[in-house]
Amino acid sequence: MNGSDGTTAVLLLSCPDQPGIVAAVADFVFRHGGNIIDAQQHMDRTDSVFFQRVEFLLDGCDLAREEIEPALRPLIDRFAMQCSVQFSDDIPRVGVLVSRQAHCLVDLLARSRRGELPIDVSVVISNHADHAEVAEWFGVEFVHLPVTADTKPAQEAAVQSALVAHGVTLVVLARYMQILSGEFVSRWPDAIINIHHSFLPAFMGGRPYHQAHERGVKIVGVTAHYATAELDDGPIIDQDVVRVSHRDSASDLQRRGRDLEVVVLARAVRAHVEHRVLVHGRRTVVFD
Amino acid sequence: MNGSDGTTAVLLLSCPDQPGIVAAVADFVFRHGGNIIDAQQHMDRTDSVFFQRVEFLLDGCDLAREEIEPALRPLIDRFAMQCSVQFSDDIPRVGVLVSRQAHCLVDLLARSRRGELPIDVSVVISNHADHAEVAEWFGVEFVHLPVTADTKPAQEAAVQSALVAHGVTLVVLARYMQILSGEFVSRWPDAIINIHHSFLPAFMGGRPYHQAHERGVKIVGVTAHYATAELDDGPIIDQDVVRVSHRDSASDLQRRGRDLEVVVLARAVRAHVEHRVLVHGRRTVVFD
Amino acid sequence: MNGSDGTTAVLLLSCPDQPGIVAAVADFVFRHGGNIIDAQQHMDRTDSVFFQRVEFLLDGCDLAREEIEPALRPLIDRFAMQCSVQFSDDIPRVGVLVSRQAHCLVDLLARSRRGELPIDVSVVISNHADHAEVAEWFGVEFVHLPVTADTKPAQEAAVQSALVAHGVTLVVLARYMQILSGEFVSRWPDAIINIHHSFLPAFMGGRPYHQAHERGVKIVGVTAHYATAELDDGPIIDQDVVRVSHRDSASDLQRRGRDLEVVVLARAVRAHVEHRVLVHGRRTVVFD
Amino acid sequence: MNGSDGTTAVLLLSCPDQPGIVAAVADFVFRHGGNIIDAQQHMDRTDSVFFQRVEFLLDGCDLAREEIEPALRPLIDRFAMQCSVQFSDDIPRVGVLVSRQAHCLVDLLARSRRGELPIDVSVVISNHADHAEVAEWFGVEFVHLPVTADTKPAQEAAVQSALVAHGVTLVVLARYMQILSGEFVSRWPDAIINIHHSFLPAFMGGRPYHQAHERGVKIVGVTAHYATAELDDGPIIDQDVVRVSHRDSASDLQRRGRDLEVVVLARAVRAHVEHRVLVHGRRTVVFD
Numbered sequence A, B, C, D: 001m002n003g004s005d006g007t008t009a010v011l012l013l014s015c016p017d018q019p020g021i022v023a024a025v026a027d028f029v030f031r032h033g034g035n036i037i038d039a040q041q042h043m044d045r046t047d048s049v050f051f052q053r054v055e056f057l058l059d060g061c062d063l064a065r066e067e068i069e070p071a072l073r074p075l076i077d078r079f080a081m082q083c084s085v086q087f088s089d090d091i092p093r094v095g096v097l098v099s100r101q102a103h104c105l106v107d108l109l110a111r112s113r114r115g116e117l118p119i120d121v122s123v124v125i126s127n128h129a130d131h132a133e134v135a136e137w138f139g140v141e142f143v144h145l146p147v148t149a150d151t152k153p154a155q156e157a158a159v160q161s162a163l164v165a166h167g168v169t170l171v172v173l174a175r176y177m178q179i180l181s182g183e184f185v186s187r188w189p190d191a192i193i194n195i196h197h198s199f200l201p202a203f204m205g206g207r208p209y210h211q212a213h214e215r216g217v218k219i220v221g222v223t224a225h226y227a228t229a230e231l232d233d234g235p236i237i238d239q240d241v242v243r244v245s246h247r248d249s250a251s252d253l254q255r256r257g258r259d260l261e262v263v264v265l266a267r268a269v270r271a272h273v274e275h276r277v278l279v280h281g282r283r284t285v286v287f288d
Helices: A020-029 A065-079 A103-111 A133-136 A150-165 A182-187 A208-215 A249-274 B021-031 B064-077 B103-113 B130-135 B154-164 B182-188 B210-216 B248-274 C023-029 C065-079 C103-113 C132-137 C152-165 C182-187 C208-215 C249-274 D020-030 D065-080 D103-113 D133-136 D153-163 D182-187 D210-214 D249-272
Strands: A008-017 A035-044 A049-057 A081-089 A093-098 A122-127 A141-144 A170-173 A192-196 A218-225 A236-243 A277-280 A282-285 B008-016 B035-046 B049-058 B082-087 B091-096 B122-128 B141-144 B168-171 B190-196 B219-226 B234-245 B277-280 B283-286 C008-016 C035-044 C048-056 C082-087 C092-097 C122-124 C140-142 C168-175 C192-196 C221-226 C236-243 C275-282 C283-286 D009-018 D035-044 D049-057 D082-087 D093-098 D119-126 D141-144 D168-172 D192-196 D217-226 D237-242 D277-280 D283-286
Touching: A008 A020, A008 A065, A008 A277, A020 A049, A020 A065, A020 B021, A020 B035, A020 D249, A035 B021, A035 B035, A049 A277, A049 C192, A065 A081, A093 A103, A093 D237, A103 A122, A103 A133, A103 A249, A103 D103, A122 A150, A133 A141, A141 D237, A150 A182, A150 B091, A170 A249, A192 A249, A208 A249, A218 A249, A218 B283, A218 C236, A236 A249, A236 A282, A236 C065, A236 C221, A249 D049, A277 D141, A282 B277, B008 B021, B008 B277, B021 B035, B021 B049, B064 B082, B091 B103, B091 B154, B103 B122, B103 B130, B103 B248, B103 C103, B122 B154, B130 B141, B154 C208, B168 B248, B190 B248, B190 D249, B210 B248, B219 B248, B219 D237, B234 B248, B234 B283, C008 C023, C008 C065, C008 C275, C023 C035, C023 C048, C023 C065, C023 D020, C023 D035, C035 D020, C048 C275, C065 C082, C065 C092, C092 C103, C092 C152, C103 C122, C103 C249, C132 C140, C152 C182, C168 C249, C168 D119, C182 D009, C192 C249, C208 C249, C236 C249, C236 C283, C283 D020, D009 D020, D009 D065, D009 D277, D020 D035, D020 D049, D020 D065, D049 D277, D065 D082, D093 D103, D093 D153, D103 D119, D103 D133, D103 D249, D119 D153, D133 D141, D168 D249, D210 D249, D237 D249, D237 D283
Parallel strands: A093 A122, A093 A170, A122 A141, A170 A192, B091 B122, B091 B168, B122 B141, B168 B190, C092 C122, C092 C168, C122 C140, C168 C192, D093 D119, D093 D168, D119 D141, D168 D192
Antiparallel strands: A008 A049, A008 A081, A035 A049, A192 A218, A218 A236, A277 A282, B008 B049, B008 B082, B035 B049, B190 B219, B219 B234, B277 B283, C008 C048, C008 C082, C035 C048, C192 C221, C221 C236, C275 C283, D009 D049, D009 D082, D035 D049, D192 D217, D217 D237, D277 D283
């Protein structure tokens, strides 16, 4: 019923902890002929919540893709699960929002092109016109939506329309310097990834490299997180840091930080599109 | 039958990969009333070998400790498993071998005393007399077994006897500068942990910090690995590194390396005694 | 006039930037027969302030130790310098303040004993009695000064007296959980080193590992800084971090953090006692 | 005589250590009206060799560029110095050699274009035709020079001719998978930078990520070094590493390594073109 091409289904589930969940899920997959190639779980002891990621080969499975979720319904009800079912060959349609600095945008496009990151960048939207050419080079539609203080709500609405029109299921804020409204954010829950150029929660808000330089830190960092209505406060997906010294000016910190931004954003996008991330309040579970 | 004190059993198993293993093991635990609190698995695609660590609460389990392995026998046979069963309150008896430098020894004793590392250091053996006092301070028996080129086999035999006499199940080479024979090593298979003061396989053999200085590397590292008959070639459990520069002399590298040795050895011992390590040829699977 | 034992003098100086400083200082040392073995400088472009560390061999120098600073006076006046003169064989008298957790204390004592850190720990002061034995083991006087909300000012005065009585020139807060008054801090300007168990300025104040766990960060850090009247706001000397995951509870973060605290505090103390640190407002210049 | 635009001269010098060098060089610059903005030195105690980097503003200097080296001649002779004089506005002409994988090439071109790296990539040469388009996009000439076992010497000669024809002073091997002859290497002494995809000296030779996977290391690294006649043995400029686990296949190591290769190669090129690197036998001095 399903091809022998290595395509997998991924179950991402969470529920109140109780005995028997692991056995029940494993049994479900086994009974339907799926071979589990990865199963990771986590039990949050603070809240007694159980999280699991189960990936199994569709080849041999006696359920069609659309039958899996209905077949899981009894388990979902029994354990009061949140559960999503996804497939490894569903390549998400990604919209990238970007302002002046193009390094994260170019990196995502290059990774996508060389087959390193399973995403389909469908549209690039910017409040600046600068990146039209590079988008064209990569064969991606570019939408220029300038913004001023007066036009902010209208511009955001236009951004949202463009994303919707392109069927975008993952929005990446690749150094997009505009604050998004709660309404916008709620349109893609846990599906807007922002790269913030500091080690959050240090240096929230604007010009974090300048803040870091003034404070005299010996390490700077970057943070990839899901955007929420609360600025710079969303669940953190990944972070990384680099050592700096008194020799580094604020612009040196910016330069060093750029190399981190590129890598940490790509790692976070990869974790998301491989269905490895579960959100739990302000925290995330990121399976390896 | 088992206490309600949070004591757990840990199954560490490996076998040729095939569908149904995860379900069978989870079902086994569930049927016997155990609640799985951690289950991690890994499938080595090169060799099609499946590895799993399953930890479950004894509280509620209808099997006594000594009944678990026999009850698992049908599964072990069906899947041709290697399987060990261990318990979280079995504190291993550890023998520490050390030469001149005491930093790793002192660190292990201090971690053990403050309850950070679940080990019972039963005996400290050294070819130097220097560390008698510190062993005494920590209340651990100290055995001084000096060695010369002529007495090497006899001394090693005496070391082995002392370890056996103390019922040691884990040997830690905490900067022990004597090469051990294959016979000795085979006495504690995958249960002798050595800390090598280089990023293996770079700088095998003696004086690795001097080798590193001469080569002009910009990073030095250390490696914790299981000892095998082949010097510096055993399965790696953990490694870490630190950045150095042209300013660092060979003795600076030694000093910086010491801080790494302490931490990496402690991490490797922790992984071992928490039953998180499975050996697979020259490699290890180390579950988080 | 001075021994041929490798003893060096270290000049640490800062002044408004202008041409000729490097030449003037190098010429001064050369004229007096000193051989410069290390000279590092830094120019802060924001404030146009020049910083320099010059280390030269006393062997061959025609000035006695006490004559160096007077001989420098014309240069100091000409360039409006702040300048200190120190000697590599002046081992600072250190007072260590500690509360419940002993890991940083023990580490400093062990490094000092094995000759790795050129400090003379003269007194250990704690608001708990627990560490008397370990201090005795290392041959250091231990002073127990318990504190309650009511006795805080009196206890702090007693701490200060004990430090003064021991001639302490460097105070190390090795996980000392009491807030010090501005008066106390001003008694040892730029000579009280605190280890804070977070990556400052993230998680200032109490229970930073718990804060970090709640925020769901993927990296935790520690910060060694000079204490100032403003809590957790003093000039940062060194920081380091370690990667964590959703698997880590708040107490796991504490455990991982302890390994960092030990190393970062030791590095900061080393930088200080080797006269490598210059304070510039809220920032530091730390020469390699 | 010289502009007031912040252009600097950089002296890179080395000589047998003796007193008075720092003073003599600083005095030289001061007498000629140059303002030193950076001076770093290093004394190699093993070989008693002194290294220094001195950077001073040309503005105010009474020597024309071409007069500086002749004016330094007495100092050079007195101290038996190796000395080079370079200028911050001399942008080096760079030739990039690349095989199949383009990530390092694209990164260098992007950094150059956005003004982050002061290089002029004059020509891209590859044994594959794939990268013509991207070179064109960045406006750089592309030369396709395919190679077989039979044509190797002729192809290398053609590569060398193309580099010479473009006046290349720095050759970057951006994942160029052909071994270069000693004759070729000697044409650009200490001016061919290679990025090797392992933490040298571990895993020299071919397919290092596969070697690393087989050995089961827990960290992989990359190394930027000057090419010498001896393969993978040249002086190391920079290295970096990333943590891996049993979950990572050899191709995962390749992917993780690519992110390192890009950053470490860029850092090494930056250090070289900012005249921060001095070669000392198999080691380098890399000033910050």
